[in-house]
Amino acid sequence: MTYFKLFTNCIVSKGIARSLICDLQRQSSTLIPNDLVAIITELDSATSVEDLFRQYGAENRETISEYLAYLTENEYGFYCESLEEFNRFPPMSTAFSGSGKITNAVIEVSEDMERNLGTILEQLNGLRCTSLVLMFYRPMDIDGLQSVLERFDGTEISSVEIVTAYHEAVGADFLKNLNARLTPLTSILFYNAPFDRTDPWDRNIYFDVRFSRSNIHSFKHCGIVSAAYFDTNFPKVLEAMNHNSCLHKKIGIDIHGNIKNCPAMETSFGNIRETKLAEALEHPGFKQYWGLTKDDIAVCRDCEYRYICTDCRAYTGRTHIDTGGLDTSKPLKCGYDPYTNEWAEWSVHPLRQEAIRYYGLEELVRNNE
Amino acid sequence: MILIFSEVNDLSTLAVAGYLDDYGVPYTVVLKTDTLRYTDADKGTLYIGENKICLKDIHAVWFRRGKFFIRSNAFKDRELDLYLYENNVIIEDYVNYKLEQVKSIGSAAGLHVNKLIVLEKAKACGLTVPDYCLEHDFQQQDATYIVKGVNGNTHFNSDQLRIILPVVKLNDSHSSGLSFFQRYTEKKYELRIFYLHGRFWSMAIFSQNDPQTTTDFRKYNKERPNRNIPYTLPTAIEAKLTCLMESLSLNTGSIDMIVTPSLEHVFLEVNPVGQFGMVSLPCNYNLEKEIADFLKS
Amino acid sequence: MNKAEQIRELARLHKDQLPLNFQFMEIIELEAERKKLTYTGKSLLSARHPFHIQVKKPCKALIRIL
Ligand code: SF4
Numbered sequence: 001m002t003y004f005k006l007f008t009n010c011i012v013s014k015g016i017a018r019s020l021i022c023d024l025q026r027q028s029s030t031l032i033p034n035d036l037v038a039i040i041t042e043l044d045s046a047t048s049v050e051d052l053f054r055q056y057g058a059e060n061r062e063t064i065s066e067y068l069a070y071l072t073e074n075e076y077g078f079y080c081e082s083l084e085e086f087n088r089f090p091p092m093s094t095a096f097s098g099s100g101k102i103t104n105a106v107i108e109v110s111e112d113m114e115r116n117l118g119t120i121l122e123q124l125n126g127l128r129c130t131s132l133v134l135m136f137y138r139p140m141d142i143d144g145l146q147s148v149l150e151r152f153d154g155t156e157i158s159s160v161e162i163v164t165a166y167h168e169a170v171g172a173d174f175l176k177n178l179n180a181r182l183t184p185l186t187s188i189l190f191y192n193a194p195f196d197r198t199d200p201w202d203r204n205i206y207f208d209v210r211f212s213r214s215n216i217h218s219f220k221h222c223g224i225v226s227a228a229y230f231d232t233n234f235p236k237v238l239e240a241m242n243h244n245s246c247l248h249k250k251i252g253i254d255i256h257g258n259i260k261n262c263p264a265m266e267t268s269f270g271n272i273r274e275t276k277l278a279e280a281l282e283h284p285g286f287k288q289y290w291g292l293t294k295d296d297i298a299v300c301r302d303c304e305y306r307y308i309c310t311d312c313r314a315y316t317g318r319t320h321i322d323t324g325g326l327d328t329s330k331p332l333k334c335g336y337d338p339y340t341n342e343w344a345e346w347s348v349h350p351l352r353q354e355a356i357r358y359y360g361l362e363e364l365v366r367n368n369e
Numbered sequence: 370m371i372l373i374f375s376e377v378n379d380l381s382t383l384a385v386a387g388y389l390d391d392y393g394v395p396y397t398v399v400l401k402t403d404t405l406r407y408t409d410a411d412k413g414t415l416y417i418g419e420n421k422i423c424l425k426d427i428h429a430v431w432f433r434r435g436k437f438f439i440r441s442n443a444f445k446d447r448e449l450d451l452y453l454y455e456n457n458v459i460i461e462d463y464v465n466y467k468l469e470q471v472k473s474i475g476s477a478a479g480l481h482v483n484k485l486i487v488l489e490k491a492k493a494c495g496l497t498v499p500d501y502c503l504e505h506d507f508q509q510q511d512a513t514y515i516v517k518g519v520n521g522n523t524h525f526n527s528d529q530l531r532i533i534l535p536v537v538k539l540n541d542s543h544s545s546g547l548s549f550f551q552r553y554t555e556k557k558y559e560l561r562i563f564y565l566h567g568r569f570w571s572m573a574i575f576s577q578n579d580p581q582t583t584t585d586f587r588k589y590n591k592e593r594p595n596r597n598i599p600y601t602l603p604t605a606i607e608a609k610l611t612c613l614m615e616s617l618s619l620n621t622g623s624i625d626m627i628v629t630p631s632l633e634h635v636f637l638e639v640n641p642v643g644q645f646g647m648v649s650l651p652c653n654y655n656l657e658k659e660i661a662d663f664l665k666s
Numbered sequence: 667m668n669k670a671e672q673i674r675e676l677a678r679l680h681k682d683q684l685p686l687n688f689q690f691m692e693i694i695e696l697e698a699e700r701k702k703l704t705y706t707g708k709s710l711l712s713a714r715h716p717f718h719i720q721v722k723k724p725c726k727a728l729i730r731i732l
Contacts, residue, residue, distance in 0.1 A: 007575075097658055103724075128387065222730055224731065239726070519685070
């Protein structure tokens, strides 16, 4: 008897109309029909290939052969010679692990806060946050940026991304100066720029540089769901299977210094002027969304992209609330329909207009048109 | 207090330290570049640069990379240096011996193993090993043989050069200095196994599809990386490997095996300070946490 | 004769003392190798730990504004 095993680091994410193989090792995902999922499930439950052909009958023989050829050619699976061999390949654990009380932070840095950034960074470092985004809704000169980045000396923060307004002085020399010291800066986005361009990091400039014509004046711009943000990689997918893919181990500080799950969320757990980040973290509500996965969210639970997609709890369709009072509605800014497999512009959907008004996103939507 | 001997660039140590931080368990990392001293004060005190730790406060030791050693200031005189060295070795051995009295991962003595002794002991424990011999002259055989360095090193550096000693499949007769010849074993997949105090975490590496990697998977193919997935060893093989590890007095190590097309498990080698990250990450075993938990408890 | 040739010559002369795999050795210049392998990212030494912190972007986008 021959058995067929899907490589256990390829995870099938079953959608209502079609499915996805998330290849965690090769960091890519492929769409597959649900017929194939049925066959994979059958084979994975230790049905031999011979029995499978028998079950599906002569009329499906060719299709099944094609499917098996597809899986082997793309190295999604392999044949086992016996049940004994088949059973030696246990499923891979899908547990998510990793140390640190907080792993990522998003801070809207007001001018006032800029002066006290040191104490915030010290606290984040203590929680062993390793990645953060600093949003400056204003132009920053080279001295300003350098002095911000100097505050990271001696921390274990390994990635800093900066968003700031474009201004005349931003050019090759500006970036060279910014690169002169080794800092954890990994990307800088200049909005309100006269052009759109992305320069990935290289041997001369050790961080990505992006220019965008958009005018990022508030955090209302965040929460976009698009295929461009889909990402298949080990930690990302495992985190999405076990936790909220956006908010887990995240902390946000808004422009007023309010400590939140993300700057765009409504609930505040204190203000940095009087509350320590570690205290806010202990607030009973702080982690309420950390365990909410896409499997708990309306529509998303039927979507094949749910483990490679990143969630948004700040802007949702406001259609579903669970028994614990958590918002389990689909992200507002997603235009994908898993029932028809079609993408549409999210902002024009008639049922979303109320939510758009609720969040005060009308202006942003108009500007995008 | 947990004592960890390691190196500055070791990501696995960093990952384990992250969990120890989560647990709030104190630990000290000793690097090969640190200056170490020992005195009998307080029933044994270790000095690491400016820091001092009493041996009685240490409840676990991880010999990740390196061990207690005394950097001696050379007299530039052969006899004097030799005298000092011999003197220091006794102190080093003694301190390491004392460190090994608590719960430990790895050991000072077990940093190196003798491949030839390992193979003999593996056979004695009932493991299948490829036929091998130490010879000067190689006569062409019916079976394919490979020749490789007996110390397991595939390269070494000299000045600005790297000398690579590839594993070679032999087709004709050769004569040379004493060499290690091993019968080439066909494989369905390779196994990389991490062993820690009686437990096994195994990974199967499917490399046969790719001619680039048929003899050595470390020659990495970035375009289409080999498939690496979790594997469960048959209990009989686990028992034999445990026998081997115990006979080598190793409480940890990374073991290489081959599964042949006829599904036989063939033992190749054991590395007492093997990388477990390369098993842990692809299989999501989270061995970094297992190690932190072991050291903490 | 450069260093690599010297080594090859030595290996030839002492063929009967060196293991057979020396007859198949490859010699590469480390400088070239190092250039090829250099991680163009950066690593910073942590103040609290005696470790290098590898600077790299997180595995998921922290914000999605564009
Ligand atoms: S429905 Fe949209 S938001 Fe939900 S998982 Fe699918 S793509 Fe992501």
